[in-house]
Amino acid sequence: MNDFLGIDWFFLATSLAKTLGIIFLVVLPMVSYTVYAERRISALIQDRLGPNRTGIPFTNIHMEGLGQPIADAVKFLLKEDLTPAHVNTFYFWLAPCLAMAPSLLTLSVIPFGSWLFGVPMVIANVNIGILFVFAIASLSVYGIVLAGWSSNSKYSFLGGVRSTSQMISYELSLGLSVIPLFLLLGKLNLVDIVDYQARNGWLLLPLWGEGLTLRRWLLLIPLLISFVVFTISIFAETNRLPFDLPEAETELVAGYHTEYSSMKFALFFLGEYAAMITGSSLIVTLFLGGWHLPIPWWSSGAGFHFALVDGAAPGIPGILGGLFNIATFFGKVAVLLAFFIWVRWTLPRFRYDQLMRLGWIFFFEIALVNIFLTAGILFYLP
Amino acid sequence: MAYTVPRPKLTFREKLYLPAVAAGLAITIKHLKNMLLGRTKVVMQYPEEKWDSHMPPHYRGAPTLVRDDDRERCVACQLCEFICPPRAIKITPGEIPSASKSEKVEKFPLEFDIDMIRCIYCGLCEEVCPEQAIFLRKDYAITGLSRAEMVHNKKKLYELGGTMHGLVNKWNEKK
Amino acid sequence: MSAPQMLNVQINGEWKQFPKGTRVIEACAQAGSYIPRYCYHPKLTSPGNCRMCLIEMGMPKMGPDRKPELGPDGRPVINWIPRPQISCAQDVAEGMGIRTDSPMAQECRRGVMEFLLINHPLDCPICDQAGECKLQEFSVEYGNGGSRFLEHKVKKPKKVAVGPRVTLDAERCVLCSRCIRFMKEVPQDDVLGFVDRGSYSTIAAHPNRQLDSNYSLNTVDICPVGALTSTDFRFKMRVWFLKETKSFCTSCATGCNTVIGSRQEVVYRQTPRENNEVNSVWMCDYGRLNFHYLHSERRLSRPAVKGEAAAWPAAIAKAAAELRSVPANEVAIIASGSMTNEELWLTKKLASVLNITLHDIVPHIEKGDDLLLSADRNPNTAGAKLLGVSSSKLAEIAQGVESGRIRVLLVLGEDAAGISLAKLKSLVTVGLLPSAATEKASVFLPSAGFAEKRGSMINVKGRLQRLNQAIQPPGEARDDWEILRDLIQAVSGANGVYAIEEVFRQMAEATPALAGLSLSKIGDLGVQLKLE
């Protein structure tokens, strides 16, 4: 039955379910509520309250403004969709789609849970996971460049140009910074990476399994460097402050999306936040143990140890475990998103030359040296 | 003349930048914490809470026209129209008919419009008025459903402004 | 004429030279020390009664040999007169010394200002003169901040209609007598005078007389304060809002130079502008007030075909078709002497393109006077003659139209001139206001009034003067020259004329009398042409 017409229908159905589930049940709501969180947190940081009124329409129930993202979405959909007369219409329409799509595509190879109902909680378990991520992520620059160019406005154009050079520069350190990881693991598959961390300690928290060896503790130094460089590069890749030069309001009005309105603008907006979610997911997957959460446990047999919550276990515990793992993953992502927001409302923007200097002179070199450092450690402690 | 701003010499620690980042993060999180714990005094929740009772007498709300007991104070000198930075005021002057009680004043505004979409509540009109005829009162929630509705005409301006006594003696008989 | 004798005068310590016969007040102004004045007016006699122009003056000290004593700098030593002198009634003299800012002169001015203001009402907010009032200006510059006057002010008549066009507020009068002297010396109608004495002295018209001369509004211009105001302009607009456009009056062939005061596309007043070749500094009331028709409610501002509103291109096309619908000898053009040279030139061009030989302007002869107002009420009769549009064929045209021999008539800016239009096949009219001609018109094209367009005209003395645009034509009305240009284009194809400068250039090339001129070369004061 599962093999009718040579197609694995079960695989197809579950994949489809996972894709739709992830996009519509998780990512889009998460994007909306990240925006909401951003507004609330920024308000709190600045001693304000932020949107705290929009609740259930026509009632006095405010729900602390939780209805705001929905209202925003409705507003974006209903607003007049304006295409200025002086733009290149085809690319002008294409750009917002290109801005949104790569972030969503990237999510397909990230394991957001262990197993549920015997299905692996990753949409596409591909061998070259991380390469796929980089390949797709670099596409997102097209959305911005096209938006900047086709808008036929100087602000947009400057934003587009800035964005291109920024992304190209930081992709370099992004790529180089994760090489130590793969020197250690010898694999590119993201599912395997998370499995390894679940069994042998997170790369940044080597507290169990193989993680207790001297080698892993020595490797913690280069991995920490990797983590810092990678995280900062993700900030730059997602155009978040302090690297938001492509849309620097004070200089460029709104950068590459100056000429956009309504839903097309919303797509850029969603794209930016989706990229944040993707970036956070990557950091979680690579360095912070993915869906895994160590539970300190004591049993008479094994003494003190960390229990592994496994979604692959049969029956109800398996289902609960699977759900728990998914929750863990998105919980970690949420914490990182909060960190993103926190940083944004703390740091001022870089000057453009500082940004380039940082990318090419510091992070690029650090990542390069870091690779040799890892290789050295691995050579002497195989 | 070009002036070169001296750049401060940074120590190694400062050049690292990260300590400063950490310090910044600490500051912002402190504010967040204080907000969450309710230690920070926050702004007023506007439509429910209002500031009206605390408004100082010199509060600059919507500009209005005031009348004296028996006459309009404004003599349509158009100084307010002249001074108004966003050109919100439009006056059509007219002559007071000889039969009127305030005939001595000779001139009055036939029409007096203030476009409240333009008005920036600067108070210059009140300051410049030689007849103390225009006052910024305490109305601040000026809303309307159309542009036309946002233009306060003479009737509306007198409605908001009301009556004032004294201050200008010039038009009394002896002077 | 030999050069006038130059006299050495010391003004505020500096020696300067002035031609003999220069008034001291003028010499000081030329030397850069403007002396405040109320009664002095350069075009009138100087009674010296306001005392605002007081200065300190001295004459050379004479030695026993009746020669001036010379100081160490080789200049005469000046014997300063210990009392202040008025500067408006004296001519400069050799070796004279003048101090305009000495403590005595300053003290005098402050004193005169205080006296002038003791009975002055605080009328500025309602006074039409405010903003161009000499009392305000000098009070700011030379007066005291406050008043020491505790008694009641003297009450005088206010809001008096001294004439049909002039309103008097006697309280504001500073008794400078400019208005009296003007009426006596210029229109020579001695109707104003002072009555009563001292503080009660008041300006008034002669009993049983009114200030009703056709030049009465000039008193409003020269009145330094708001005592005499124009009834027409009264309470219409504050002067500081008015945009001033230099132009000239188009109500008669004299073409008095004017300043048009307008705000937000409304003309509020016309005032005369000094041009000693044309109008000195005066103009007549008739011309001054003859602008209200621009804002008349009857003003037509939409093109119409057979009485129905039409779009411009359709109306132009229809008009062109009408003009060509019959042989050229059955078409006539009645142009107007109030059209600019550019418009007349294009009219002539239209006529030659269509081979029309019957064209003339309508003369408007009324009673003139020997001051400014000319009997010829067409401002540009000379231009029409120069450009060959007037041809004394009006009678022939009238006869042709009435007999039905002329079947198509183009009327530009004129009424039907008393001609019965019943037998016409079609009538094309260009104009501003409804008239017998516009009512019958097959095609009506709305055009611009004198303040709404640019162009040039030639006055009765052959002076080429320039109109400047003060306001936009109302509604869809268009500049006359553009209408004519479009008509020519519609009958003969594009001609690439897009600016009025271009029209003037073509006209100047083809007309010897205008050779070498351009609109900008005419300047604000006009150019005298040599017409035969």
Ligand code: SF4
């Ligand atoms: S308050 Fe200021 S802006 Fe408003 S009407 Fe008065 S002068 Fe104009």
Ligand code: SF4
């Ligand atoms: S300044 Fe005063 S008196 Fe003058 S027009 Fe305005 S409100 Fe009227």
Ligand code: SF4
């Ligand atoms: S005459 Fe001059 S000073 Fe007197 S009320 Fe008029 S503007 Fe004011």
Ligand code: SF4
């Ligand atoms: S009415 Fe005017 S011009 Fe005449 S005397 Fe008085 S101030 Fe002078």
Ligand code: FES
């Ligand atoms: S100007 Fe000289 S006395 Fe009046």
